[in-house]
Amino acid sequence: MASILRQIVAGPRLRHPEAGLDLCYVTDNIIATSGPSTNYPQRAYRTPLDDLVSFLDAKHGKDWAIWEFRAEGTGYPDEEVYGRIHHYPWPDHHPPPFALIPPMMGSMRNWLQGIEPQDKPQSPEGKRVMVVHCKAGKGRSGTAVCSYLISQEGWKIEDALQRFTERRMRARFGAGVSIPSQLRWVRYVDRWTNQMGKKYVERPVEILELHVWGLRDGVKTAVEGFEDKGKKIKCFHLFHHSERTDVDSGQSTPQESSSSSGEDSNSPKEPLSAITNSQTPSSTLPPRSTTAGAIPTSEASDDTNPKHLSAYIFRPSERVILPTSDVNIVFERRSKASYKGWAMVTSVAHVWFNAYFEGGDKHDSGVFEAEWEALDGIKGTTKKGVRSLERLQVVWRYPSASELDASKSTDVQEAPVQGQAILFPQPGEPIQEDKPDDWHLHETHKENVPHLAPRSQENQPPVAQDASRPDDSPALGQLKRDERVDVDNNKESASENVPQEGIAQSSDQGKESQKVDSSVTQAQAQAEPQPADKPADDKNQQ
Known part of the structure; x- marks a missing residue:
């Protein structure tokens, strides 16, 4: 049943004939796949993470690493992939912030070309592979792959887009990168590479x-x-x-x-x-x-x-x-x-x-x-x-x-x-990158x-609540819980230290409070006319 669901979800995309997984080799060293998962219900219709890791271990040993682009959460912890993962997240169905492009392209180049610090083991040239994924392995993944082919491999923009479509999509199911804004970003990368000397200046805009x-x-x-x-x-x-x-x-x-x-x-x-x-x-x-x-x-x-x-x-x-x-x-x-x-x-x-x-x-x-x-x-x-x-x-x-x-x-x-x-x-x-705050999907x-x-x-329309508000922070939530615990403990300690004669005092105070309540009730009855049977009921209740 799970296999049928995965085939339905991955319908427009080509599956790997050998592994039977929703992945493809865009080039010999670039793999594009849909976002794997370890938890249900996503595991029922997405690629199981353990199956993907087993396939990569069998085919490429230790010479593989993952680049993921999911701002909604990776869907699995880094430890499940031996920590060989790089995070460059941005929201689904949108282009990336262009400030992410230079460091992302640099990290991909360093890995595939074996440019690592001297204290790390080197792999034979051309043996390493890069695995990219977002949610469906199409829009965000295609934008990143085409950007790498254009900026690092010298591909023309038309050839890069066509290659990703041919390897990732079934015939007559549309282009791999089809969102107009993402296509505009690929054209930006082409100009950034061939006309601007890979220089970008981030400035505020009014x-x-x-x-x-x-x-x-x-x-x-x-x-x-x-x-x-x-x-x-x-x-x-x-x-x-x-x-x-x-x-x-x-x-x-x-x-x-x-x-x-x-x-x-x-x-x-x-x-x-x-x-x-x-x-x-x-x-x-x-x-x-x-x-x-x-x-x-x-x-x-x-x-x-x-x-x-x-x-x-x-x-x-x-x-x-x-x-x-x-x-x-x-x-x-x-x-x-x-x-x-x-x-x-x-x-x-x-x-x-x-x-x-x-x-x-x-x-x-x-x-x-x-x-x-x-x-x-x-x-x-x-x-x-x-x-x-x-x-x-x-x-x-x-x-x-x-x-x-x-x-x-x-x-x-x-x-x-x-x-x-x-x-x-x-x-x-060295290239700085952010670690995900939470790998769970949100x-x-x-x-x-x-x-x-x-x-x-x-x-x-109804305004969505900002998830970054201080009131919703985990630290503040823990502080509020600690305050409630302290208040409860103070109440318990205070009740234990009450003297025995306080019981009699409380009973006398209860009688006085009843007298005050009855006087207040009579004053209200005189100020506001009520049904004839209402005062009698109040006296009986008192």
Whole structure:
């Protein structure tokens, strides 16, 4: 029965013909597999960890190591795999924080090429293998594998994506890496390797405006980003209706087909904010991003047939500054049933981008553009529901040091902060990585549900409780338990030290308290009229 469940769950993915497990050899030294488990019920439909370890021991001896990317928990302790495991977690169905890419690629290179400290035993060259897994061994694993092939093996981006799809997926079951934002990150890695000299600078990003064409009614818009070193996703701002400006002047806007980055000859040369007379940060619009790669569109655009679209500008009333360059824009639309009043999600979409690769390497500000077709759907699929918008522009910039410090206020123009340069590790250089706090499985992020309670918003869904609150910490919970134990012990000791004559005193005090209670009851009866039989019942009870 368990074997049938595993075959059903791993249906779109190829199984290893010899081992009968949900794994594949992407190359001779790279293995991709689904997340193994040791506990039920996951063990019934996932790869059993002991079977995977037995296969690796039989085929590769001690020359294998695991790289896992599960922010929701590994699913097994490190001791079950001899401690040969490396953790680079990020949430499911999302791209990784780009700050994870350099150390992750460096650790993979050091292992596969045998670049280890002198005090560790060396393996024959080319004998080591690397095992990567996330939950299904598809999106996050494919992003990491393709990034390694591009940055360390010199593969072309098309060849790396095609190889992972051919080895991991069954025919006619789609691509191995299919989420648009994860594909965008693979293109970032290609530019990081071939054009930027493997240099990345992590800088805070401020979101100035959102320009949206064709926005439907009732669509909530939010700005999200990573926190806790990329393990969690946090909502930094949920736009209120008062922060939205309708700039639709009745003019016709051509239906356009732009690239995922925004470089397109069909894009309007004048920003939306230029229509208004108000002085806004977008009055001098910064350069647009120039990421390569076109967005697939369902229909070919025709500039000769203009389409009338509504146009809106979202300007946050307070500064929205994200701590990293990774930005996520979320759209959600809910409809209420007239007969029940229940809210049902009818449209869900989001899009990730990194400001450094969207012009931030050369400029201090920029504009990211995306079409509706380029947005991510629910749970890593292309299903987004009802079309809620046509096109999006995000106006961003790098803030200065004084702007990052809310306590400082100055009108002097300052240069943006330089950020932290994350260099690619040199061969043999020690690489820091975080150990998992808890290997048990847990939920890290609900799709499009804000994690930060914003000020009163319209049509706000129930806000999820932040798991990082101090009230929920294990240490505080243990402290509260210790306090309860101390209180109970004090009560017991106090009761033991009470003198015997205290019993008589307590009985006298009980009589006095009864007299006080009866007087209070009579006063209440005089103040409030009651039924005739009520006072009699009270006297009988007393």
